Amino acid sequence: xxxxxxxxxxxxxxxxxxxxxxxxxxxxxxxxxxxxxxxxxxxxxxxxxxxxxxxxxxxxxxxxxxxxxxxxxxxxxxxxxxxxxxxxxxxxxxxxxxxxxxxxxxxxxxxxxxxxxxxxxxxxxxxxxxxxxxxxxxxxxxxxxxxxxxxxxxxxxxxxxxxxxxxxxxxxxxxxxxxxx
Numbered sequence: 224x225x226x227x228x229x230x231x232x233x234x235x236x237x238x239x240x241x242x243x244x245x246x247x248x249x250x251x252x253x254x255x256x257x258x259x260x261x262x263x264x265x266x267x268x269x270x271x272x273x274x275x276x277x278x279x280x281x282x283x284x285x286x287x288x289x290x291x292x293x294x295x296x297x298x299x300x301x302x303x304x305x306x307x308x309x310x311x312x313x314x315x316x317x318x319x320x321x322x323x324x325x326x327x328x329x330x331x332x333x334x335x336x337x338x339x340x341x342x343x344x345x346x347x348x349x350x351x352x353x354x355x356x357x358x359x360x361x362x363x364x365x366x367x368x369x370x371x372x373x374x375x376x377x378x379x380x381x382x383x384x385x386x387x388x389x390x391x392x393x394x395x396x397x398x399x400x401x402x403x404x
Contacts, residue, residue: 226256231263232372237271240380244275252281260366265331265357266292266308268365268384268395271377272355273327276304291319310338313345320349325403331357339400346401354401364393 233250250270254263266281270293273279278297282290293306302323307316310330319326326349330338335356346352368388378385384395 228253228255230254230371231369233267234374235271236374236376237274238376238378239275240378242275246274248274250281260369261331261359261362262308264365264369265329265362268357268362268377268386269293269306269308269327269329269355272329272379272384272397273304273306278303294323310334313342316346316352317349320351323351325351325353327353327355329355329357330400331359331362333359335359343400351403352401353399353403356398356400358396358398361393361395365395367391368393 231252231254233252234247235250236247238245250267252263252267254260270279270281273293276295278295280294280296282292282294291305292308293304294302295304297303303325305319305323305326307319307326307328308330309332311328316326316328332338339354339356346354365386368386368390370388370390373388376387382397382399384397386393386395
């Protein structure tokens, strides 16, 4: 019998001070049985950082390995944005960069630095790729604030995300490793 995902309901109040965007949205996030809480919350944070992109949505992610974790598709089913989490293989991202107008990677694990140093020269060849890194210890702090049903206040300022919940607060910084020219 297959394990079922764990469902989280999140009400997010987002203040993006970088782009003067202030909005609220409700997310229902399915945590895949093989997905840890750190990955799921990094996914939620990546969604919040890119939510100004029209048609943005979570995908089946780990349930369908050919899909990104987050995407934006046009009404004519063309990829506007492809977002992968973790440390994807170069060949996967190379294929994504041919399919999508823009590709983003949000890395967050303890092995991020090694992955980036080994693949940087290859990834730099892809002109529509952005690569970001969350500090893993900060993502771990964020997971301590998670409940199955929760309200989050997220303030984006510079390279920092300030997150407040009823269980506490934390800051998650974003390091830009690569951006398109």
